[in-house]
Amino acid sequence: MGSLERRKSTRSVLFLFCAGIAFGGFVRARENISSYKEIDKNGYTQIVYKKGGKKVQITDEQFPHTDPKNSESFIVWASQVGQYWQIFYYNVAAERTVQLTSQENNVNPQIFGKYIVWEGQRNGVWQIFLFDGVRTKPVTSGVYPSQDVAINDGYVAFSRKSVDNKWKVYYYDISSEDLVNLTPAESGKKPIIKNGQIVWYSTEQDKRNAVFYRYDLNTKLKYREGTLSEKGVISSNIDHNLERLAAEQGSGGSGFRLNRDNIYKIVTVDDIKEEISEIQGVNESTASETDTFEEDVDSVVEAEETRESTSSHDEEETTEETTEESTSSED
Numbered sequence: 001m002g003s004l005e006r007r008k009s010t011r012s013v014l015f016l017f018c019a020g021i022a023f024g025g026f027v028r029a030r031e032n033i034s035s036y037k038e039i040d041k042n043g044y045t046q047i048v049y050k051k052g053g054k055k056v057q058i059t060d061e062q063f064p065h066t067d068p069k070n071s072e073s074f075i076v077w078a079s080q081v082g083q084y085w086q087i088f089y090y091n092v093a094a095e096r097t098v099q100l101t102s103q104e105n106n107v108n109p110q111i112f113g114k115y116i117v118w119e120g121q122r123n124g125v126w127q128i129f130l131f132d133g134v135r136t137k138p139v140t141s142g143v144y145p146s147q148d149v150a151i152n153d154g155y156v157a158f159s160r161k162s163v164d165n166k167w168k169v170y171y172y173d174i175s176s177e178d179l180v181n182l183t184p185a186e187s188g189k190k191p192i193i194k195n196g197q198i199v200w201y202s203t204e205q206d207k208r209n210a211v212f213y214r215y216d217l218n219t220k221l222k223y224r225e226g227t228l229s230e231k232g233v234i235s236s237n238i239d240h241n242l243e244r245l246a247a248e249q250g251s252g253g254s255g256f257r258l259n260r261d262n263i264y265k266i267v268t269v270d271d272i273k274e275e276i277s278e279i280q281g282v283n284e285s286t287a288s289e290t291d292t293f294e295e296d297v298d299s300v301v302e303a304e305e306t307r308e309s310t311s312s313h314d315e316e317e318t319t320e321e322t323t324e325e326s327t328s329s330e331d
Contacts, residue, residue, distance in 0.1 A: 033092060035068040035075045047077050051092070058090050058097065069111045076109040076116050087118050089131075100131055112151040115174060119147050128158050130174070139172050139179075146170075148190045155217060157191035157198050169200045171215075182215055182222065199225070 031052040037045045047058045047065045058075065059065045068077040076089040087100040087109050104121035114133035119126050128139040128146045139156060140146045148159040156172040169188030172179050182188065183202065191200040196217045203210035212225040
């Protein structure tokens, strides 16, 4: 490098350095945050998060807090205020806490970016609610309960009991506000949603004979992944097996498409690939493979226990002793 080039390079470095100082310093690499709960000296669970090695306690009230989840900028959790559980979220940048709910019980908060979903009771019936960063809206309503809410990739998935007393799996598109029943012909529970696909299980009686399904949100195809025995899985723990089977990419073969009569009609994968190529101009050889899943099973179990404790709370006369039992189960 000649002397002229060296001088130009030096001036460029000095300019960038001065510009960095003028605008408040150089931009730091984004620091991930992690949220968790911690028991304080009085025996109450509090919500804490870490960012860049710094620990910050968000809550300090003398009642239990639980089930924290976080995105890059927000933390959400449930707190038992009086006899009911309520949903709160914390804006990390603004260092501000907001209470999202105040009616009856609200549990199992989940978060994706700025979007927060949870299960809340209205007139004693569990429903799904969505907070978009500005306002809260109900995703479900009516006399039939909904639960097992999950959110990712701009979609909300959940289980909902139908008129025939069977649980069905639905997904809700946040952008289009479309609501789709994925299980019109069979039951379904505990959907997982990530990387453009939804996985759930279907069972009428014995969980050992549960059938696992996968739905591709891009191709709109539904796949039967098989039963535990067909997969060679010995354990009967439905949550752990759901996570394990969801990590697989499926065996190919035939998928199912929802037709105009809301019935899934079998089609071949080759038919769908050809259709996608014609409509979107997608080259089959460059189609990306589906990423694998990861799910925090402990959070699913914890949310289930919280919901069960609050449901029994409503069925019996509310007493101080019942509140203490619910608190101890959460701690």
